Amino acid sequence: MNIEAIRKDFPILSDGTVYFDNAATHQRCVQVLDAMRDFSEHYNANPMRGLYKWSVEATERYESARHTVASFIGCRDSELIFVRNATEALNLVAYSYALSTLSEGDEILISVLEHHSNLLPWQMAAKAKGAALKFIEPRPDGVITVDMIEAALSPKTKILALTQLSNVMGTATPLKEAAELIHAKGGILVADGAQGLPHLETDVKAIGCDFYAFSGHKLPGPMGIGGLYGREELLEKMPPFLRGGEMIEYVTRDSATYAELPHKFEAGTVNASGAVGMAAAVEYMKKLDRKELEEHETKLISLIMKETADDPHIKVYGPEDPAEHHGIFTFNIEGVHPHDVAGVLDEDRIAVRAGHHCAQPLMEYMQKECGMEFRATARASVSFYNTEEEAVRFAAALKKIRGYMGYGA
Amino acid sequence: MELKEMYREVVNEHNLYPAHRGDMENPDLVLQGVNPSCGDDIYLQLKLDENDIVTEGLFNGSGCAISQASADMMLDLVIGKSREEVLKLAGSFMGMVRSTASPEEIEALEESAALESIAHMPARVKCATLGWKTIQKMLGNIGEATSEQD
Numbered sequence: 268m269n270i271e272a273i274r275k276d277f278p279i280l281s282d283g284t285v286y287f288d289n290a291a292t293h294q295r296c297v298q299v300l301d302a303m304r305d306f307s308e309h310y311n312a313n314p315m316r317g318l319y320k321w322s323v324e325a326t327e328r329y330e331s332a333r334h335t336v337a338s339f340i341g342c343r344d345s346e347l348i349f350v351r352n353a354t355e356a357l358n359l360v361a362y363s364y365a366l367s368t369l370s371e372g373d374e375i376l377i378s379v380l381e382h383h384s385n386l387l388p389w390q391m392a393a394k395a396k397g398a399a400l401k402f403i404e405p406r407p408d409g410v411i412t413v414d415m416i417e418a419a420l421s422p423k424t425k426i427l428a429l430t431q432l433s434n435v436m437g438t439a440t441p442l443k444e445a446a447e448l449i450h451a452k453g454g455i456l457v458a459d460g461a462q463g464l465p466h467l468e469t470d471v472k473a474i475g476c477d478f479y480a481f482s483g484h485k486l487p488g489p490m491g492i493g494g495l496y497g498r499e500e501l502l503e504k505m506p507p508f509l510r511g512g513e514m515i516e517y518v519t520r521d522s523a524t525y526a527e528l529p530h531k532f533e534a535g536t537v538n539a540s541g542a543v544g545m546a547a548a549v550e551y552m553k554k555l556d557r558k559e560l561e562e563h564e565t566k567l568i569s570l571i572m573k574e575t576a577d578d579p580h581i582k583v584y585g586p587e588d589p590a591e592h593h594g595i596f597t598f599n600i601e602g603v604h605p606h607d608v609a610g611v612l613d614e615d616r617i618a619v620r621a622g623h624h625c626a627q628p629l630m631e632y633m634q635k636e637c638g639m640e641f642r643a644t645a646r647a648s649v650s651f652y653n654t655e656e657e658a659v660r661f662a663a664a665l666k667k668i669r670g671y672m673g674y675g676a
Numbered sequence: 677m678e679l680k681e682m683y684r685e686v687v688n689e690h691n692l693y694p695a696h697r698g699d700m701e702n703p704d705l706v707l708q709g710v711n712p713s714c715g716d717d718i719y720l721q722l723k724l725d726e727n728d729i730v731t732e733g734l735f736n737g738s739g740c741a742i743s744q745a746s747a748d749m750m751l752d753l754v755i756g757k758s759r760e761e762v763l764k765l766a767g768s769f770m771g772m773v774r775s776t777a778s779p780e781e782i783e784a785l786e787e788s789a790a791l792e793s794i795a796h797m798p799a800r801v802k803c804a805t806l807g808w809k810t811i812q813k814m815l816g817n818i819g820e821a822t823s824e825q826d
Contacts, residue, residue: 606714606740607683610800614679622714630715641738642715671680672741673688 268559273652276551277487285617285657290434290462290595290648295548296487302547303489306540314539315513315530329539332546333529336494339549340460340479341470346502348495348532349542353461354384356480356495357428359508359532360457361388364478364497365426367506371397374423378403378411378440379632380433383625385459385480389428398425402628407636408586409436413444425454431463435624435633435646436585437595439467446475455501461485461493465650466564466593468557471496483541488548492541495532502528509534560651564594567649567658571596574662580669584637584644596647600665603672605645611671612645615664621645677793679800683741686790690745695752697744698734708737709810711802716743720810728759740803742794747807749788759815766812773801 274280276296286294306328312321314329330344337347350356365375365388375389379402393400403419405411411429420427427449429440446456455477460469464481471479479496483489497505507514507525514534516524525531569589575581580601585592600608609621622643623630630642647661669675677685703721710717716739723732733751737744750769754762768785771777775795782789794804 604740606716606800606803607742610679610740610797611683671683673683673692 268556268563268651270563270652270654273555274654277652280652283616285653285661287647287649287653287657287661288618288620289465289650289653290485290646291620292484292490293465293487293650294652295489295544296551298551299488299544299547303540303544306543311540313536315537325539329537329542332539332542335546335549336542337496339553340464340481340494340496341472342479342496343499345528346496346499348497348502348529349537350480350493350495350532351491351538352482352484352493353459353480354482356478356493357384357457357459358388359495360478360480360497361392363505363508363532364455364501365389365392366395367504369393369396369398369425372423373398373425374401374421375399375426375428376401376403376419376424377428378405378430379629380405380409380411380436380438380440381428381430381626381629382434382459382461383627384461385428385430385457386628389426392426399423403429404632405433405436405438407633409433409438409584410586410591411438411440413441413448416441416445417448420448420452420454422452424449424452426457427454428457428459430459430461431469432466432593433595433629434462435595435597435626435629435644437592437597438586439463439591439593442474442476446477450475462593465552466561477501483545483548486545486548487551488545489541492538492545494545499528502532507531507534511535513537555651561593563651564649565590565592567653567655568592568594568596570655570658571647571662574659575665578666581665582637584633594649596649597644598646598665599639599641599644600668601640602674603668604641605643607672608645608665608668611668612661612664617661617664619645619647677790679797682790682793686749686787687741687745690748691741694735694744694748696734696748696755697736699736700732700734703732703734705814707810707814709806709813711739711743711806714740714803716740716803716806718743718747718806718810720747720807720814722811722814724759730754730757730759730762735807739806740800742791742800742803743806746788746791746804749791750807750811753786753788754811762811762815766808769808770805773804 277294310324312325314326337344449456457478458476460481477498482493511534582599584597605621700721705722708719718737721734725731735747768781773794
């Protein structure tokens, strides 16, 4: 993997900032920017409606983007719905699937690791249908084992919703086994792939999940476009999530019939240039050796761990093995609030995330189980374009923070 | 002033060795201020005499150094001042972090004026103003001030 060549594809990186907030949003490559500009310069029209050349071409490009993305995750084009982001995808499943299938007394099972986007929709659905929302407790290092999932399932579990990778701990969830377990109980598995797709080679059919949600901007793609894979038999039976233009077959004053899949779930004018951008991001990822990419990210995490190991004030969360972190280094510095950590690093031109990471129940759990001083952490998240030099610069900066905060002078 | 310099000059001292951190017996007014997006949390307790002068003030809570130090400096300034004066100072502080306060208003803030550079750090403005917003609510409306919610 030629990192210098890769970095040239990401113009924003040339300003010298160490960008270690890739788990929040990934930077965009020129191939994505060019594809979106090309769409707007040459083919922009409302897809699926116009009877003229531009609109036909816009439709072709939009559908070709769908094919690219669907192939990337291993599903049929008709099973891939374009949405704004993973959050919208999960809401679609909760509003459309959960509200139309759950009954009183049913159970929805999720984990304490979940991002709020894979928690709040289920709180809503459980409340609306009189169902119970149950939680799998992870290990303090963020690991969820097959046994833990099995023990938490009950005959009443109708929906199991799990993240593919924790956005805080970096740990991977055993989704394949989870799918087998929940299917044996007659329920379905909803996988949140927002964090996982950029790091793990993913085939939704091999996993066996029933829904898979993801965002374009966590790949090197644009914000405002994401995808939802849904198993065709389920999507066919589900009512539309949003209603309006472009999702109908026939409309009278009092009723409507809906378009075929996936258009039934894509109401309103679509984000065609976003879809084209996400497809370009997928094409970019396909050219990279995913194995090599994973190894590179592990090497960087391993290096940061090694460089900070001699500082007793730096507390790292997650598994001991850097390979299980999937590019995520979540930490705290004793006596320093993570917002101050991020503020000082910003002055050193290092961008990290600090706070609750949209996972407040996990922060509460970690405060109890990992002895956290504050209900928050700092997090560095690396990607394939980050360098060993950046990792070393980051580790050196971390060790100076307590000094800036008035300790040990 | 840059962030590290601001920590060194004024924030660290008040964050690590606050003069007004603690819990008060029988306060006249209590209010919890929260920044929901970042989890900063200040529990402010005040005593006022019959002339509406703040005679005692303590804070407790958890948050970044700026939020905690700003609350400590605020209490340094407001103890001994009347309700009216405190509200005026709070207005000046809010003005300072929005770059709209006059030099006289900033001077009246004494040590808290060292946080002026926060105006150029939009991500940290709400840390600096948490204590001030809370005291504004407490003294601006007694009826609301005894409720514990922001």
